[in-house]
Amino acid sequence: GENVEQHPSTLSVQEGDSAVIKCTYSDSASNYFPWYKQELGKRPQLIIDIRSNVGEKKDQRIAVTLNKTAKHFSLHITETQPEDSAVYFCAAKGSGSARQLTFGSGTQLTVLP
Amino acid sequence: DAGVIQSPRHEVTEMGQEVTLRCKPISGHDYLFWYRQTMMRGLELLIYFNNNVPIDDSGMPEDRFSAKMPNASFSTLKIQPSEPRDSAVYFCASSFGGSSQPQHFGDGTRLSIL
Numbered sequence: 190g191e192n193v194e195q196h197p198s199t200l201s202v203q204e205g206d207s208a209v210i211k212c213t214y215s216d217s218a219s220n221y222f223p224w225y226k227q228e229l230g231k232r233p234q235l236i237i238d239i240r241s242n243v244g245e246k247k248d249q250r251i252a253v254t255l256n257k258t259a260k261h262f263s264l265h266i267t268e269t270q271p272e273d274s275a276v277y278f279c280a281a282k283g284s285g286s287a288r289q290l291t292f293g294s295g296t297q298l299t300v301l302p
Numbered sequence: 303d304a305g306v307i308q309s310p311r312h313e314v315t316e317m318g319q320e321v322t323l324r325c326k327p328i329s330g331h332d333y334l335f336w337y338r339q340t341m342m343r344g345l346e347l348l349i350y351f352n353n354n355v356p357i358d359d360s361g362m363p364e365d366r367f368s369a370k371m372p373n374a375s376f377s378t379l380k381i382q383p384s385e386p387r388d389s390a391v392y393f394c395a396s397s398f399g400g401s402s403q404p405q406h407f408g409d410g411t412r413l414s415i416l
Binding site: 220221223225231232233234235238240278282289290291292293294295 | 344
């Protein structure tokens with residue numbers, strides 16, 4: 190089945206700096222890659238997603254890039270703010286018998302004021 | 303839109319008791335997913351339904367776990383008998399069109415088995 194690895198597990202940045210979180214996946218036929226933000230004690234919320242026919246997608250301060258050849262995708266947050274502090278999860282939708290989302294292990298992002 | 307509604311929000315019970323978690327998906331969504339979240343194992347898919355039919359339950363850890371979806375607006379996840387290692391946050395999520403579409407999560411049920 191699909192295997193998703195996420196790095197780093199923790200990330201601290203100064204307010205205003207950029208943050209980058211990276212994920213790799215194993216199933217070359219995977220075609221959907223969402224990113225979720227989970228604040229402490231709350232539900233995961235979708236913040237951005239990308240499909241395999243697109244290399245990059247942006248939404249204000251958030252962007253995701255996808256490299257299908259290398260089987261990795263990344264989340265970029267620019268001009269970070271304290272409210273960006275949360276756990277971020279990447280996920281990949283596999284193919285065949287693994288056609289559901291497999292989540293990465295999460296990255297605890299802390300934005301220092 | 304009320305979003306995905308789960309109940310109860312918290313459940314504390316003793317080992318061996320039956321536990322029932324409930325979920326109401328977003329109206330019109332045809333897929334419903336049950337996940338379990340723990341520090342050790344992260345976010346794991348337990349089972350998912352399409353149009354009320356269970357499609358893949360390979361993530362259900364043991365026969366003590368069962369899930370039903372009697373209609374498009376209600377699903378249950380039952381654990382009987384419960385064990386301390388079942389302690390986790392259980393999330394329900396729904397989507398329209400499957401896993402290639404955004405999944406909307408409920409607030410979760412924090413389950414503690416003593």
